[in-house]
Every structure is written in C-alpha cells, then in structure tokens.
Amino acid sequence: MSLTHLDDKGAARMVDVGAKTATAREAIAEGVITMSAKALTAIAAGAVAKGDVLAVARVAGIMAAKQTAALIPLCHPLPLSGVTLDLALETGQIRVTASVRTTHQTGVEMEALTAVSVALLTVYDMAKALDRTMTIGGVRLLAKSGGRSGDFRAETPA
Amino acid sequence: MSLTHLDDKGAARMVDVGAKTATAREAIAEGVITMSAKALTAIAAGAVAKGDVLAVARVAGIMAAKQTAALIPLCHPLPLSGVTLDLALETGQIRVTASVRTTHQTGVEMEALTAVSVALLTVYDMAKALDRTMTIGGVRLLAKSGGRSGDFRAETPA
Amino acid sequence: MSLTHLDDKGAARMVDVGAKTATAREAIAEGVITMSAKALTAIAAGAVAKGDVLAVARVAGIMAAKQTAALIPLCHPLPLSGVTLDLALETGQIRVTASVRTTHQTGVEMEALTAVSVALLTVYDMAKALDRTMTIGGVRLLAKSGGRSGDFRAETPA
Amino acid sequence: MSLTHLDDKGAARMVDVGAKTATAREAIAEGVITMSAKALTAIAAGAVAKGDVLAVARVAGIMAAKQTAALIPLCHPLPLSGVTLDLALETGQIRVTASVRTTHQTGVEMEALTAVSVALLTVYDMAKALDRTMTIGGVRLLAKSGGRSGDFRAETPA
Amino acid sequence: MSLTHLDDKGAARMVDVGAKTATAREAIAEGVITMSAKALTAIAAGAVAKGDVLAVARVAGIMAAKQTAALIPLCHPLPLSGVTLDLALETGQIRVTASVRTTHQTGVEMEALTAVSVALLTVYDMAKALDRTMTIGGVRLLAKSGGRSGDFRAETPA
Amino acid sequence: MSLTHLDDKGAARMVDVGAKTATAREAIAEGVITMSAKALTAIAAGAVAKGDVLAVARVAGIMAAKQTAALIPLCHPLPLSGVTLDLALETGQIRVTASVRTTHQTGVEMEALTAVSVALLTVYDMAKALDRTMTIGGVRLLAKSGGRSGDFRAETPA
Numbered sequence: 001m002s003l004t005h006l007d008d009k010g011a012a013r014m015v016d017v018g019a020k021t022a023t024a025r026e027a028i029a030e031g032v033i034t035m036s037a038k039a040l041t042a043i044a045a046g047a048v049a050k051g052d053v054l055a056v057a058r059v060a061g062i063m064a065a066k067q068t069a070a071l072i073p074l075c076h077p078l079p080l081s082g083v084t085l086d087l088a089l090e091t092g093q094i095r096v097t098a099s100v101r102t103t104h105q106t107g108v109e110m111e112a113l114t115a116v117s118v119a120l121l122t123v124y125d126m127a128k129a130l131d132r133t134m135t136i137g138g139v140r141l142l143a144k145s146g147g148r149s150g151d152f153r154a155e156t157p158a
Numbered sequence: 159m160s161l162t163h164l165d166d167k168g169a170a171r172m173v174d175v176g177a178k179t180a181t182a183r184e185a186i187a188e189g190v191i192t193m194s195a196k197a198l199t200a201i202a203a204g205a206v207a208k209g210d211v212l213a214v215a216r217v218a219g220i221m222a223a224k225q226t227a228a229l230i231p232l233c234h235p236l237p238l239s240g241v242t243l244d245l246a247l248e249t250g251q252i253r254v255t256a257s258v259r260t261t262h263q264t265g266v267e268m269e270a271l272t273a274v275s276v277a278l279l280t281v282y283d284m285a286k287a288l289d290r291t292m293t294i295g296g297v298r299l300l301a302k303s304g305g306r307s308g309d310f311r312a313e314t315p316a
Numbered sequence: 317m318s319l320t321h322l323d324d325k326g327a328a329r330m331v332d333v334g335a336k337t338a339t340a341r342e343a344i345a346e347g348v349i350t351m352s353a354k355a356l357t358a359i360a361a362g363a364v365a366k367g368d369v370l371a372v373a374r375v376a377g378i379m380a381a382k383q384t385a386a387l388i389p390l391c392h393p394l395p396l397s398g399v400t401l402d403l404a405l406e407t408g409q410i411r412v413t414a415s416v417r418t419t420h421q422t423g424v425e426m427e428a429l430t431a432v433s434v435a436l437l438t439v440y441d442m443a444k445a446l447d448r449t450m451t452i453g454g455v456r457l458l459a460k461s462g463g464r465s466g467d468f469r470a471e472t473p474a
Numbered sequence: 475m476s477l478t479h480l481d482d483k484g485a486a487r488m489v490d491v492g493a494k495t496a497t498a499r500e501a502i503a504e505g506v507i508t509m510s511a512k513a514l515t516a517i518a519a520g521a522v523a524k525g526d527v528l529a530v531a532r533v534a535g536i537m538a539a540k541q542t543a544a545l546i547p548l549c550h551p552l553p554l555s556g557v558t559l560d561l562a563l564e565t566g567q568i569r570v571t572a573s574v575r576t577t578h579q580t581g582v583e584m585e586a587l588t589a590v591s592v593a594l595l596t597v598y599d600m601a602k603a604l605d606r607t608m609t610i611g612g613v614r615l616l617a618k619s620g621g622r623s624g625d626f627r628a629e630t631p632a
Numbered sequence: 633m634s635l636t637h638l639d640d641k642g643a644a645r646m647v648d649v650g651a652k653t654a655t656a657r658e659a660i661a662e663g664v665i666t667m668s669a670k671a672l673t674a675i676a677a678g679a680v681a682k683g684d685v686l687a688v689a690r691v692a693g694i695m696a697a698k699q700t701a702a703l704i705p706l707c708h709p710l711p712l713s714g715v716t717l718d719l720a721l722e723t724g725q726i727r728v729t730a731s732v733r734t735t736h737q738t739g740v741e742m743e744a745l746t747a748v749s750v751a752l753l754t755v756y757d758m759a760k761a762l763d764r765t766m767t768i769g770g771v772r773l774l775a776k777s778g779g780r781s782g783d784f785r786a787e788t789p790a
Numbered sequence: 791m792s793l794t795h796l797d798d799k800g801a802a803r804m805v806d807v808g809a810k811t812a813t814a815r816e817a818i819a820e821g822v823i824t825m826s827a828k829a830l831t832a833i834a835a836g837a838v839a840k841g842d843v844l845a846v847a848r849v850a851g852i853m854a855a856k857q858t859a860a861l862i863p864l865c866h867p868l869p870l871s872g873v874t875l876d877l878a879l880e881t882g883q884i885r886v887t888a889s890v891r892t893t894h895q896t897g898v899e900m901e902a903l904t905a906v907s908v909a910l911l912t913v914y915d916m917a918k919a920l921d922r923t924m925t926i927g928g929v930r931l932l933a934k935s936g937g938r939s940g941d942f943r944a945e946t947p948a
Contacts, residue, residue: 003200003211005284007716012210012687014694016714018656018733024334031294046168055328055529056163056170059389060231062330063537066385066393067229069698071276072283073218073691077698077711079393081421082332084323101334105713110283117275117294118229125230125268126163132302132310136189136275137295144290152290165558170529172536174556176498176575182808213687213802217863220804221695224859224867227540231533235540235553237867239895240806242797259808263555319516319527321600326520328530340650347610358477362484369477371644371845372486375705376547378646379853382701382709387541387592388599389534395709397737398648400639417650426599433591433610434545441546441584442479448618448626452505452591453611460606468606481874486845488852490872492814492891543856547849551856551869579871635832635843637916642836644846663926678800688795688802692863699861703908704915705850742915749907749926750861757862757900758795758802764934764942768821768907769927776922784922 005074014074020105025146027100029112031139033120034093039131043123044089053126054087057096061085061119065100068114078104080111085119096120097142107147113139163232172232178263183304185258187270189297191278192251197289201281202247211284212245215254219243219277223258226272236262238269243277254278255300265305271297321390330390336421341462343416345428347455349436350409355447359439360405369442370403373412377401377435381416384430394420396427401435412436413458423463429455479548488548494579499620501574503586505613507594508567513605517597518563527600528561531570535559535593539574542588552578554585559593570594571616581621587613637706646706652737657778659732661744663771665752666725671763675755676721685758686719689728693717693751697732700746710736712743717751728752729774739779745771795864804864810895815936817890819902821929823910824883829921833913834879843916844877847886851875851909855890858904868894870901875909886910887932897937903929 004015043053062083069077082101087094098115100108120136127134145151162173201211220241227235240259245252256273258266278294285292303309320331359369378399385393398417403410414431416424436452443450461467478489517527536557543551556575561568572589574582594610601608619625636647675685694715701709714733719726730747732740752768759766777783797803833843852873859867872891877884888905890898910926917924935941 003204003284004287005214006204006210010204010210011716011718012214012690012694013717014697014712014715016733018713018735046164052164052168052170052529055526056231056533058328059530059533060229062328063386063389064229065330067225070695071218071222071225071229072280073214073695074280075283076713079395079420079711080330081334081392083330084327085329086327101332103334104711109286110279113279113282113294117279121268121271121275122230122232124271125233128267129162129307132299133312134298135295136271136297137293139278139294139297140292141290149287154291169558169560170532170536171559172539172554172557174575176555176577210687213684214691216802217688217691220802221860221863223804228537231537234555237553237869237894238804239808239866241804242801243803244801259806261808262553319520319600320603321530322520322526326526328526362477362480368480368484368486368845371842372479372547372849374644375846375849376545378644379702379705380545381646383541383545387534387538387545388596389530390596391599395711395736396646397650397708399646400643401645402643417648419650425602426595429595429598429610433595437584437587437591438546438548440587441549442477444583445478448615449628450614451611452587452613453609455594455610455613456608457606470607485874485876486848486852487875488855488870488873490891492871492893544853547853550871553869578869635836635916636919637846638836638842642842644842678796684796684800684802688863692861696861699857703850703854703857703861704912705846706912707915741918742911745911745914745926749911752929753900753903753907754862754864756903757865760899761794761939764931765944766930767927768903768929769925771910771926771929772924773922781919786923 012074017076017105022103022105023146024103025107027107027109027112027144028142029116030097030142031116031120032093032095033123033134033136035127035134036131039127042130043127057087057119057122058085060122061098061115064118065111065115068111072110075110076106078102085115094123107144109141109144170232175234175263180261180263181304182261183265185265185267185270185302186300187274188255188300189274189278190251190253191281191292191294193285193292194289197285200288201285215245215277215280216243218280219256219273222276223269223273226269230268233268234264236260243273252281265302267299267302328390333392333421338419338421339462340419341423343423343425343428343460344458345432346413346458347432347436348409348411349439349450349452351443351450352447355443358446359443373403373435373438374401376438377414377431380434381427381431384427388426391426392422394418401431410439423460425457425460486548491579496577496579497620498577499581501581501583501586501618502616503590504571504616505590505594506567506569507597507608507610509601509608510605513601516604517601531561531593531596532559534596535572535589538592539585539589542585546584549584550580552576559589568597581618583615583618644706649708649737654735654737655778656735657739659739659741659744659776660774661748662729662774663748663752664725664727665755665766665768667759667766668763671759674762675759689719689751689754690717692754693730693747696750697743697747700743704742707742708738710734717747726755739776741773741776802864807866807895812893812895813936814893815897817897817899817902817934818932819906820887820932821906821910822883822885823913823924823926825917825924826921829917832920833917847877847909847912848875850912851888851905854908855901855905858901862900865900866896868892875905884913897934899931899934
C-alpha cells in the first residue's frame with residue numbers, strides 16, 4: 001500500500017489524472033469551533049442584528065475553496081461549478097458545513113475541507129479578543145460522490 | 159462585550175492598529191490529524207526513506223503562514239521574521255506545531271493557526287487514497303507573547 | 317425577483333452552474349478615466365515615445381482578468397481563451413475597452429469589467445502625481461454573447 | 475512635467491521611496507454603482523433581512539485593499555494598519571466609501587480606490603442577473619493626509 | 633514574421649485559442665544551477681539525511697507550475713493534469729527537469745519552464761549563505777507533444 | 791558548514807531574522823535569453839515601433855519581484871521600496887538586469903533574481919512561436935549591499 005502522491009523513489013508529484021474521465025462530482029465536509037459562552041453569545045447577538053461574523057466567515061470559506069490548489073501543493077487546479085457554506089450556532093460551538101461541486105477528472109474533497117478550515121479560522125480571528133482557548137476540530141469529509149473510486153458517506157452523520 | 163472586528167453598526171472592518179507599538183511577538187499553535195494505522199504506517203515508511211509527506215506538509219504550512227492575510231478577511235498583512243513547523247508521528251495521529259515570529263503592531267496567532275491547518279490539510283491530501291475517515295482536530299493556540307494584552311499559555315500543554 | 321447569489325435564507329453562495337452547457341462566450345466592457353489636460357498630455361507624450369503608461373495598464377488589465385475569481389467572492393473560476401484590451405486617448409479622458417472570451421458554463425462579464433477597472437486604476441496610479449482629481453466612470457458592459465440568457469448589447473454604444 | 479513611474483527613457487519602474495519618512499497616512503475614496511429600481515429593491519430587501527450583498531461586497535473590498543500591490547504593477551507593497559468600508563443605499567445607486575490607513579513611506583490612495591472598485595464590482599456580480607445596464611462611476615479620491623506632498627481634500631464633497 | 637502576442641498595432645494581447653482543439657499535451661523542460669563544491673556537498677549531505685533542499689525545491693516548482701498564468705502576463709490559465717519534477721545532483725551543479733501535462737487548447741511549455749526556474753531559485757535561496765556566485769542556466773524546452781504545431785524534441789538531449 | 795534554512799534535524803524553516811537590524815539594502819541581478827536572429831529581429835522591430843515585448847517583460851518582472859515570498863518557500867515577506875528592470879537587445883540575446891531596494895532585516899537577492907527570471911520567461915512566452923530553442927542562462931547576482939555579511943560584487947562584471 002503506497003501513497004499516490006509519491007513516486008517509487010518517494011519524491012512528491014502531482015499525480016497525472018489525464019486519463020480519468022471528467023464526471024460530475026460533489027464533496028461535503030464539516031468542522032466545528034468550540035468557544036466560551038461569552039464569545040458565542042457575542043457572535044449570536046451580531047448574527048441577530050447583522051450576521052456579519054457568519055457572513056464574513058462564509059465569504060472567506062467560499063473564496064478559500066477557489067485557492068485550494070494554490071495552498072495544497074499536490075492538489076490539481078480545477079474549475080468549481082458551485083460552492084455553498086452553512087454556518088450553524090450550536091451549544092458551545094459553531095458548525096461549518098461546505099458543499100463543493102465540479103465536473104472534472106478529480107474530486108473536490110480538498111476544496112470542501114479547505115473551505116471549512118478557512119471559515120473556521122475566520123471565526124477564530126473575529127472572536128479571538130473574547131476567547132483565546134477556542135479549538136477547531138472535527139474537520140472531516142462527510143460525503144463524496146461521482147468519482148471512479150465509488151461514493152463515500154461518513155458512518156457517523158453530522 | 160463586543161467583537162472588535164465589527165463596528166457599532168455590526169459591519170466588518172479591519173481594526174486600526176496604527177496606534178499600537180511594534181514589539182517582538184511570537185505565537186505557537188498546534189493541531190492533529192487522526193488516521194488509520196495503515197495510512198500512518200505508509201507515511202512513516204516514506205518518512206524513513208525520504209520524509210516527503212512531512213516535508214511537503216511543512217513547506218505548505220510555512221507558505222500558508224505567508225498567505226494568512228490573503229485568506230482571513232480582517233487579518234492585517236505583516237512581515238514575518240521567522241516560521242518553523244514541527245511534524246511528529248504519534249500513535250494514531252500526526253501532530254503539527256507551528257511557531258511564528260514578527261516585530262509588528264499585531265500578533266501572529268492567525269499565522270500560526272493557518273500554518274497548522276494547511277499543513278494538516280496537506281497530510282490529508284497526500285493520504286486520502288488510503289483513508290477517507292481522517293479527522294483534523296485540536297487546532298488551537300498554545301502560547302503567545304509580546305502583545306499589549308499580555309502573554310498567554312494554554313492550560314493543557316501540548 | 318430575487319438575487320441568484322443568495323439562497324432562500326439570504327446567505328451568499330457560488331451558484332451551481334454544473335447543469336449549464338459549455339458554450340463559446342464573449343463579453344465586452346468599457347470605462348473611462350477623466351483627467352486634467354496636463355496629465356493627459358504627459359501620458360500622450362510618453363505614448364508617442366514609448367507608450368509605457370498605456371502598455372503597463374494594458375498588461376495590468378489582462379493579468380487582472382485572470383484574477384477575477386480570486387477578487388470577486390462569488391465568481392466562478394474559469395479558463396479564459398482570449399483577452400484583449402484597447403486604450404484610447406480622448407479629449408479629457410482615456411477610454412479602456414476589454415474583450416474577454418471563454419468556452420465555459422458561465423459568462424465572462426466580470427472578467428471584462430475587472431480588466432477595465434484595474435487598467436483604469438493603473439493609469440490613475442501612474443498619473444496621480446500630476447492630478448489628484450482624476451475620476452473613473454462609465455464602467456459598464458457593452459455587449460455579451462453566447463449564454464443561455466441571450467445576447468446583450470448596450471443601447472448607448474461606446 | 476513628467477510621470478514619476480517612468481524613467482528618463484520612458485521605461486516603467488517602481489519608484490524608490492527608500493529615502494522617504496514613514497509617517498501615519500490615510501486615504502479616503504468613494505464610488506457609486508447606478509442600477510434599476512428593481513435591482514436596488516432586491517438588494518435592499520436582502521439588506522433588511524440579512525444584509526448579505528452589502529456584507530459580501532464589504533469583505534471583497536477589504537480583501538482587495540490587501541491585494542493592491544499584486545494588481546497595480548508599480549504600486550509599493552506595504553502593511554495596512556486599518557481598512558473600513560461603508561456601503562450606502564441611495565436613490566438609484568449604491569455608494570461605497572473606503573478609508574485605509576498605514577504608517578509607511580508611501581500613501582494608500584491606490585488601496586482605497588482598489589477597495590472601492592472591487593466592492594462595486596462585487597455588487598455588480600451579485601445583481602447582474604437583474605440588471606445588465608448597471609454602471610460604475612464617480613470612483614475618486616475624497617481625501618488624503620500624512621504624506622510629504624501635503625493633505626488633499628476633494629472640492630466637491632461626497 | 634510577427635509575434636503572435638502582439639496585434640497589428642503592436643499591442644499586447646492574450647491570443648484567442650477558443651477555436652483550437654483540446655488535446656492531451658505534455659512539455660518537458662530543464663535547467664541547472666552551478667555552485668561551489670562546498671555548497672553542493674552541504675546539499676548532498678542534507679539530501680542523504682533528510683533530502684530537504686531537494687524536497688523543498690520540488691514542492692516550490694510544482695506549486696509554481698500552478699501559478700504560471702498569474703506570473704506570465706499573456707499566458708492562458710489552464711487546468712494541469714499532472715506535474716513531476718526531478719532534481720539530480722551532478723558534478724558542480726544540480727539539474728532540474730520538469731514534466732507537465734494537460735488536456736487543453738494550449739501547450740504547457742511555460743508551466744514546465746516556470747516550474748524549473750522557481751525550483752532553481754529555491755535551491756539558490758537555500759544555499760546562498762554558502763555561495764554567492766551560483767548561476768542558473770540552461771533553462772530550455774526539452775520536448776513537447778500534443779499540439780497542432782507538431783511535436784518538438786531538442787537536438788542536444790539533456 | 792551547514793544550510794541556514796534547515797534546522798539541526800534537516801527540517802526546512804524560515805530563519806528568524808527578528809534580531810537583525812533593518813538597514814537599507816540593494817541587490818542587482820542579471821540574466822540573458824539567447825534566441826535566433828529571426829526572433830530577435832521580430833522583437834527589435836516591435837521595440838522600435840511600440841516596445842511591447844520589452845515593456846510586457848519589464849512589467850512582469852516588477853510584479854514578480856513583489857510575489858517572491860509567495861513563490862520561494864523559505865523567503866521572508868518584506869516591503870520593497872523600489873524596483874527597476876532594464877532590458878537590452880544584444881547580439882543573439884536579450885539581457886535583463888534588475889535592481890531591487892528595501893529597508894529591512896533581510897536582503898533582496900531573491901527578489902532581484904526572481905524579477906530577472908520571470909522577465910526572461912515572459913520574453914520566452916512571447917517569442918516561442920518563432921523559436922523553440924531559446925535558452926535562459928547566466929542568471930546570477932551582480933552585486934548586493936547593506937547587509938551584515940558585507941557587500942558583494944561579482945568578479946566578472948555584466
């Protein structure tokens with residue numbers, strides 16, 4: 001069992017996907033940021049009035065999805081046909097879920113995971129003056145479809 | 159208690175730090191990616207021979223630290239004086255620790271957290287053919303020093 | 317009548333264009349920068365000798381067209397098949413016209429408008445020591461073709 | 475009278491500002507996008523509920539301010555200490571005003587003008603399905619302070 | 633005989649390739665950096681232990697291939713299907729060879745040459761404290777295939 | 791003798807320059823691209839009329855200098871105070887010379903070398919339809935001044 005991004009000498013490469021078929025693909029990822037009640041209340045209060053923390057994080061996540069290939073060294077650049085981000089206030093945490101779609105030769109897991117990560121980092125940035133102990137976790141793939149390797153759905157749902 | 163990145167009408171802004179003093183600052187952040195024994199073994203095997211997964215992730219994290227202000231909407235652009243990333247193979251997971259330094263008017267927590275997040279995403283990308291259930295978690299600030307608001311050290315050490 | 321870039325809860329999203337057909341598309345946009353006779357004469361003098369203000373602005377506009385999806389949050393990334401920029405010295409102003417082509421699922425209005433805007437900003441930058449009252453205006457779509465929604469041609473020609 | 479960005483042979487250059495003193499500087503710029511009542515009403519309706527068009531445009535403008543030196547060829551890269559954007563719904567148009575601050579050797583007019591331009595382009599992108607005749611205009615410098623060349627204030631106020 | 637990137641008035645443009653057929657294309661480029669025995673020995677010593685100089689340069693070259701259209705003004709943005717970089721320690725120099733593949737309407741010579749150049753610059757950066765007289769040379773196209781203009785192979789092989 | 795960009799375990803890092811003094815620094819680099827008489831004549835013909843190949847390459851080099859830290863993984867981001875590029879038509883080749891200045895804690899060799907490399911690649915791109923055997927070479931540091939390690943001047947002048 002070997003890592004596809006390394007050649008037989010162990011050197012990094014961007015795997016050639018030229019022979020793969022372009023198909024419609026989707027990936028859904030999620031993650032959470034846990035924080036103090038104080039920070040969560042301040043964000044929720046803003047959300048009621050103007051929603052800006054969640055709106056800024058959503059924009060940051062969508063824009064980050066488009067920068068994935070520039071950030072992740074061996075990731076293929078590809079055109080995205082759609083990106084949505086959902087941010088939900090839960091008890092003690094904010095949950096971010098991203099859905100990314102393309103019609104291309106490779107999947108978009110990394111785009112969905114990058115969107116989630118950067119949205120969560122943006123929430124961190126905007127709330128860090130209120131709570132320095134916030135933690136980002138549970139960043140994982142929920143589902144993917146459309147690739148040659150078959151569909152995937154996480155056993156523990158969101 | 160309010161969010162500093164929103165003005166009194168709730169609109170997002172990049173807070174003016176022009177009146178702050180430029181001081182030497184450091185931030186240390188960490189995070190982990192949990193994975194199957196199979197994936198971890200493959201990475202460790204590569205690490206013994208050539209170390210490329212860890213080397214690629216380290217480079218990705220350092221480069222991401224420099225892109226922080228381009229990714230996080232309200233983050234100040236600033237010159238970084240030093241960045242180091244440490245990747246450690248542990249039981250069932252890989253731990254990434256980033257240390258970032260600057261002499262500037264704002265801290266570098268976001269740069270350290272962004273470096274950690276992108277390094278972890280890079281590990282995910284390179285191992286995702288082996289394990290689709292990897293999860294990124296525990297992304298948090300370990301320590302910061304040098305700012306006006308006083309030093310910080312996480313209560314639970316790394 | 318609602319905004320396509322917002323979902324039914326008002327949250328921003330990158331609209332899914334995966335079901336659209338890829339067709340040959342073109343968009344033409346224009347804009348002007350008005351300036352003092354002194355600034356215009358200096359640029360024209362340079363244009364006669366070496367043409368560098370116009371040449372630099374043209375390059376900046378072409379390069380900006382390629383950065384459109386990185387600048388405009390909900391804009392789809394797409395491959396461009398061709399970009400041309402024309403800069404014309406007129407009485408009291410410089411006019412920039414951009415034509416952008418692609419074969420893709422979405423149009424390229426934003427690429428043409430971004431190319432025009434950045435070319436005009438570049439002229440501003442290079443002439444600002446001579447005139448601080450320059451104004452950019454008339455930035456609009458002149459024509460588009462190739463999309464599902466039908467061709468468009470501005471009523472008032474350039 | 476000559477253009478500072480061209481040398482005596484007319485070749486483009488990034489002017490050396492190394493001998494200038496770093497001082498606190500601010501620039502304020504504005505611009506408008508005119509649109510149909512239908513488009514303006516849709517944006518206003520969204521603004522009441524969630525404010526996302528204005529929020530997305532504000533984020534895009536702030537992020538663009540940080541990309542100014544990457545877009546405008548001869549513009550100096552510099553750290554920004556603060557950026558604010560104001561978007562106002564007016565009769566038949568939306569007005570964007572940007573204020574940018576730094577402590578550096580050059581001014582930040584281009585950063586303020588770029589923030590305004592990209593925020594206006596973002597509004598265009600989000601409303602273009604409703605109105606293809608929107609026009610961006612009146613993009614100009616309102617005021618600047620802090621540089622060697624003296625303060626500036628536009629004669630016609632905003 | 634004229635330059636395709638200039639129109640009949642000599643103005644720069646991104647040539648329209650919309651009418652070209654998308655075919656599988658590959659380009660291979662190479663280049664070398666000559667250096668003192670001392671610098672080469674230090675890199676080789678590192679290469680035996682951890683390989684980081686070569687690993688970092690390889691990652692930098694792969695990532696640069698993806699930034700080609702952002703760096704070279706008239707270059708078309710395109711999706712890359714695969715990128716590999718080989719770095720070889722030779723007598724008195726390090727040789728970098730890059731292979732880039734796509735299925736698109738234009739070739740990928742510039743992507744291969746950019747990957748080589750940035751990988752060589754990265755070696756320079758990491759070794760410059762040991763040798764200030766290093767020189768980058770021999771950066772050229774070795775072979776290309778798949779385009780309308782026929783295959784190409786350099787007469788003097790690598 | 792060891793490589794400063796690797797720690798004692800051989801891992802890559804961005805060296806901490808926080809303790810260095812910010813001083814005025816300059817670096818000058820050069821490089822050439824050799825080409826057929828046919829290609830050189832076509833460029834020279836354009837240069838007489840409009841100068842666009844040289845103008846486009848000059849702009850590309852200046853803009854690339856500002857992207858150096860984004861391209862070279864362990865390079866420090868820093869504000870540049872000035873950049874000039876000179877392109878000279880010589881017998882059988884074009885010579886690019888770049889001069890970069892800053893007042894900072896590290897030197898700007900990499901910025902000057904990157905500007906030269908990207909300007910040369912841009913010439914390659916614009917002339918490649920006329921000559922596929924062009925070669926970039928002689929990319930080296932001509933002089934640097936202002937750092938702690940003393941001034942440097944290449945023994946063989948340009």
